[in-house]
Amino acid sequence: MRPSMLCCRHWLLAVLLVFAGCAHRVPAPVAVAPVSPATWRQVDNQLLDASRSATRQAEVYAQGSMEHWRTRVYQQTDEQFIPWFSGYWTQEWLSLKVGWYSLNNRGDAGQSSWRLAEYLQEQYQERVLAPVALEIDADEIAGEAMEFYVQLLRQQLVQIGNRYQLPAPQLDQHLGQVLAIDLGPAAEQRASLAQLLRVEPIARLPAYGPLLQQLRGAAATERDSPAPGVAQVAQVTSDKLQAQFATRGVAGAVAAAVGRVAGALISVGVAGVRALVQDHDREGLQAQTRRDLGAAFDQAWSRQLHDPEHGVMAGVYYLGRQIESQLQAPGEDAAGVESP
Template structure:
């Protein structure tokens, strides 16, 4: 009886083996077409990521304009502010002696801190270019996963073979060390990008990359031109107690907002204040818009820097593969 039972089991196993479909062999030409589709998917995702970044940056610009209008401009034109600047200047001069440059630097730092405190920091609690840059990369990766998922059914390629193919495509290549590298499969298959060492390395790589201009919203911005502005303000405050409207850098290095020289009396005349506020608003907007465009344009540190790195890496890898001789067919293990 036991022998009969074993015989039946053995026959069932053999029947199951016979029914198992043979491994799928994907032709080399199919894989080359898949590479073209992956390249097209990356280009598509990059274009949509760019629009995503532009919309997010428009939101940031609107918030900065609103905060500048409701907080910084009223603060800057208030009588109390100009009185306080005069007091600070006097204090700086007492502690600095004849060192005029030290006075200029200290006043410039104060003005920078006020703009950050009243505009940039509050807005950054909601959004800022650095955060937008990270969100744009995540959007690109998410969209790539969606687009790549459509490719295997198109050619009848088994999912496991397609994943193995993606494992062979570098997406992040910052070696050495090895944990600074990641394949395309690792990138799209990771639900938490911040837990992927190669992604963290990419973020650090972008942050440290040299930029063509100083991006003032990041740490270390608003320095050289603000110093020039402070020197102008210091001279005005020193010349017979006259207070001037500060020139400040809120754009690329070298962008100087010159708001003219106005005494305290003129500033306090209400009929002149709207005109001076309009001049300030126009000058700040022009410099800010220049910087805003640079955040969108810069491939090294702008909001699209991470996406451009991934797209360029994939394009370089896939173009090289497509130009190489055809590989033998990839068989299932």
């Protein structure tokens, strides 16, 4: 082999080794400049605006869901509870129960009406609230409103990150310093804003359950009481039935005086007259019951919708307050306006 060819081969081998070394060389990492404090202040203001906007949209969602729930409760009340309650044999059965309650409570009308309310509550739950809950549950609306709020906030965060070209690690660290849920020192009672926006659905967060439990604390106590309007209906019904006892007592005494056969006929006759009277008064009883239930239910519905501590929007308001208190700059009010 000629020396010139050997020299060329050596030169080519040297070039290939240089390229191979370059291919295996790891490029030096490029340092990412930290985000300036001024930019973070702008980001925080954008997050506050996003939170307020998401809260308003969640309110619209919750209102619509509660309107649907109320409509279904009204329909079920008209179709199932009121016809059952105003029926002749139901009223007869209720009168027996009120009489029994009065005997056991030694004539205490207050205790009689309360025990009747408990019974009517069971019937209202079975005939109205439970069937409606299979379609839409007021208790679940609170969780759905929170999920909707977080989804909207998550969408806005993507836009904010792109707008300011925020490095993902720095943004995650910044959001990790904001406590979105702070119920106690334990880890399962806390969640950062970064965790809240990262976990889908938010029900997977360990702190989600304790938050719902706290928000529903007072509502759970109220559920042990008669449903809205049931106690009022029970009071009116108890008073009316107890007022009828005197008339029934006279009919019973007359029947006992004339003997067993004649007494049975008189009792049947009295029952027939009462059935006609009850049928004649049924429309009025239904209208009164509908008014009593409707007025009380509307008040309870409004409280459940607007109560900032335990209503269906309580979870959204809690998250909004948490974010507001930590991202809002000193000297600004809740609307983001500098105080004088």
